Amino acid sequence: MTSTRFVDLLGQQIRNEFTAQQQYIAAAVWFDKQDLPRLAGRFYRQAVEERNHAMMMVRYLLDRDLPAPIPGVDEVRQDFKTPLEPLGVALAQEQAVTAQVEALFKAARDEHDMLGEQFMLWFLKEQVEEVASASTLVTIAERAGDDWFRIEEHLARENVADGGVDPSAPEAAGGTL
Ligand SMILES: [Fe+2]
Ligand SMILES: [Fe+2]
Secondary structure, three states: OOHHHHHHHHHHHHHHHHHHHHHHHHHHHHHHHOOHHHHHHHHHHHHHHHHHHHHHHHHHHHHOOOOOOOHHHHOOOOOOOOOOHHHHHHHHHHHHHHHHHHHHHHHHHHOEEEEEEHHHHHHHHHHHHHHHHHHEEEEEEHHHHHOOOOHHHHHHOOOOOOOOOOOOOOOOOOOOO
16 A cells, blocks of 8 residues: 555644644643642643554554654643633644544545444544543633632542543553554
8 A cells, every 4th residue: 555645634634633642641740739639630641642643543553564754743832820711721632633633534535445444433433432531621620710729629529531441442552542
């Protein structure tokens, strides 16, 4: 198989997923510094998920005998003043990733790449969950206002969709962390 638009986009998406990982780490460290351990814990875990997404894409390229270049990452935001800021950045990031995944799916379909199209299906499903839970966190933070600890209380009380291990997830190069 020669290089296609789908394969080019998938290579770029590996960078996007690693950048998402880095953005979640930056937010988690900020939460940690503000003594918001539940938010920090959630974002540290989310960072690992993004890393796994990148490595699933690497595994897929390896399995199809295509180049799998490992990129650096883009700059991330870390100059936050309130929890709502990193939560808003996370929501915007998930919405952007959804658009990227949709573009990947469409490229595969346009190029009649059935294997590529099938591979992207899981990521489409994953983005529904990720946007929903990022959006819930923004709502909770908006309601909490200046009382940041109410966000922590909410996270302690409710199990805001956390994903967890999904047996239908594609295999990650080197294994899922
Ligand atoms: Fe992701
Ligand atoms: Fe994500």
